[in-house]
Amino acid sequence: MKRAAAAVVAAALCILAFGCKPERAGVPQGPKEWSAPTGGAATTPVDATTAEQVPPLPSGNVLSNGGFEAGLAGWEVWDQRPKRSPGNNVIETARWEERGGQVLHITRTSDRDGGASGVVQRPALDVSGAKSVKVRYLAYVTYEEGGNVGGGDPRWFPEGAAQVRVYYTAADGSKQEWYHGICIAPMDGYDRERFTVTKDNVWTPYESPNLMDLTPRPVRIDEVRFYGFGWGFNALMDDCFLIVER
Numbered sequence: 001m002k003r004a005a006a007a008v009v010a011a012a013l014c015i016l017a018f019g020c021k022p023e024r025a026g027v028p029q030g031p032k033e034w035s036a037p038t039g040g041a042a043t044t045p046v047d048a049t050t051a052e053q054v055p056p057l058p059s060g061n062v063l064s065n066g067g068f069e070a071g072l073a074g075w076e077v078w079d080q081r082p083k084r085s086p087g088n089n090v091i092e093t094a095r096w097e098e099r100g101g102q103v104l105h106i107t108r109t110s111d112r113d114g115g116a117s118g119v120v121q122r123p124a125l126d127v128s129g130a131k132s133v134k135v136r137y138l139a140y141v142t143y144e145e146g147g148n149v150g151g152g153d154p155r156w157f158p159e160g161a162a163q164v165r166v167y168y169t170a171a172d173g174s175k176q177e178w179y180h181g182i183c184i185a186p187m188d189g190y191d192r193e194r195f196t197v198t199k200d201n202v203w204t205p206y207e208s209p210n211l212m213d214l215t216p217r218p219v220r221i222d223e224v225r226f227y228g229f230g231w232g233f234n235a236l237m238d239d240c241f242l243i244v245e246r
């Protein structure tokens, strides 16, 4: 637990020192900019008759306050603690000047039992006419500990310090989930399709494939969660977007 506490304190100090840039030899820095997407005009010619019949679908990022510049406004907090070892979860925003001023800060400490700290939005968005639906986010992880980090063991909920999970209704009426995670300490045999492994103390961007290519095909995005899950973790997340192109 000393290691966990030290990591949390280190992260807090880092955050307090606005815009601190951990300089570590040999560690690649994240991208210089990860700008917010802008609502784009449709570039594909649309049949006029069809366009009149289809209600307007928003383009660009459809989640509100994805950069957390308004704190947690627009987000519902997800604070899940198991009965055996509830531990301590933190879901808050923290200062980071170079990331627009605020980022999401999620932590958990426990006596080796899995729990979640995160945020949720429920757009209930009809995407049946969308050309593309993608998730984007950035994560900065300083610590993680668990029994299934990287999600290699299907018997357990996938663990990782920074994850996204999209809940959607498919064309066949079924309820489906799609997820991805960023982690720094994956276990042997981790899920390479679902998890991106990065180094600690760097901002790492992720952009999903087009979720409209999933089978069965999504027709409505019900909910999007950004969170950490595991025995313990300390992470920052920012620019948590759901990008829709019609």
Ligand SMILES: [Ca+2]
Residues within 6 Å of the ligand: 067, 068, 069, 099, 100, 101, 102, 103, 238, 239
């Ligand atoms: Ca931000």
